[in-house]
Amino acid sequence: MQYIFSRVRKAIEDFNMIEDRDKIAVGVSAGKDSLTMLYTLSFMRRFYPKKFDVVAITVDMGFEGMDFLPIKEFCDKIDVEFHLVPSQIKQIVFDIRKEENPCSLCANLRRGILNSTAKSLGCNKVALGHHLDDVVETFFLSLFYEGRIYCFSPKTYLDRTQVTVIRPMIYVKEHDLRSAAKKLELPVITNPCPANGKTNRQKMKEFVKSLKQFHPATKDLVFNAIKRNIWGLKD
Numbered sequence: 001m002q003y004i005f006s007r008v009r010k011a012i013e014d015f016n017m018i019e020d021r022d023k024i025a026v027g028v029s030a031g032k033d034s035l036t037m038l039y040t041l042s043f044m045r046r047f048y049p050k051k052f053d054v055v056a057i058t059v060d061m062g063f064e065g066m067d068f069l070p071i072k073e074f075c076d077k078i079d080v081e082f083h084l085v086p087s088q089i090k091q092i093v094f095d096i097r098k099e100e101n102p103c104s105l106c107a108n109l110r111r112g113i114l115n116s117t118a119k120s121l122g123c124n125k126v127a128l129g130h131h132l133d134d135v136v137e138t139f140f141l142s143l144f145y146e147g148r149i150y151c152f153s154p155k156t157y158l159d160r161t162q163v164t165v166i167r168p169m170i171y172v173k174e175h176d177l178r179s180a181a182k183k184l185e186l187p188v189i190t191n192p193c194p195a196n197g198k199t200n201r202q203k204m205k206e207f208v209k210s211l212k213q214f215h216p217a218t219k220d221l222v223f224n225a226i227k228r229n230i231w232g233l234k235d
């Protein structure tokens with residue numbers, strides 16, 4: 001875990017993600033990435049030089065048979081307030097609109113609920129669990145499907161809701177998150193979304209993996225280019 005803590009701390013410091021007296025709403029999907037982020041931030045709040053508080057928010061997408069009790073119990077164990085917010089996102093996206101490419105509408109609706117819940121709980125920040133592999137995949141998604149050089153930012157202020165979105169896991173690789181979640185025995189719930197594994201993001205994941213045969217460090221090289229040329233971070 002020490003490795004993950006140090007990578008998260010470096011990302012937080014490089015992009016000034018945390019300030020004194022922040023109240024951070026951690027978006028918890030119940031997947032490995034956001035649960036590891038929740039564990040990391042809840043641990044860090046005890047020794048980090050800037051004092052901050054953490055609450056966990058899960059937007060219930062409306063998929064049948066999801067049991068969030070283990071997440072609630074995990075939050076109790078690490079002393080974090082847990083909020084489960086019901087929604088009709090599944091019905092809207094799949095049953096009513098029958099979206100062929102459901103991901104962007106789904107993510108927009110989810111983000112809206114997450115940010116407004118965070119605001120109503122007095123949080124000034126929302127933390128999302130995007131990791132280094134997500135960064136590189138998003139870059140290629142934007143390039144191949146939108147024809148632009150783009151990636152989400154590590155830290156973004158949202159005018160409308162007046163909360164700042166932070167992504168403290170961007171320096172951590174998915175592989176390391178998978179190992180950490182296993183080691184910590186986090187109560188990971190498998191994503192029941194019917195689109196899971198069939199998305200353009202999944203295609204990009206496979207594409208990035210395939211690049212390894214041409215150059216073993218492609219992922220790191222692309223990530224460093226994004227850091228310098230899109231996020232403007234100096235070496």
Ligand SMILES: Nc1ncnc2c1ncn2[C@@H]1O[C@H](COP(=O)(O)OP(=O)(O)OP(=O)(O)O)[C@@H](O)[C@H]1O
Pocket residue numbers: 026027028029030031032033034035057058059060061110114127128129130191
């Ligand atoms: N239902 C949800 N409720 C609250 N936050 C969510 C929810 N779904 C996603 N998020 C937040 O948005 C981030 C990015 O969402 P995405 O669907 O890409 O997650 P993921 O790659 O499946 O990660 P995870 O392993 O945490 O599920 C998550 O890491 C999490 O912080």
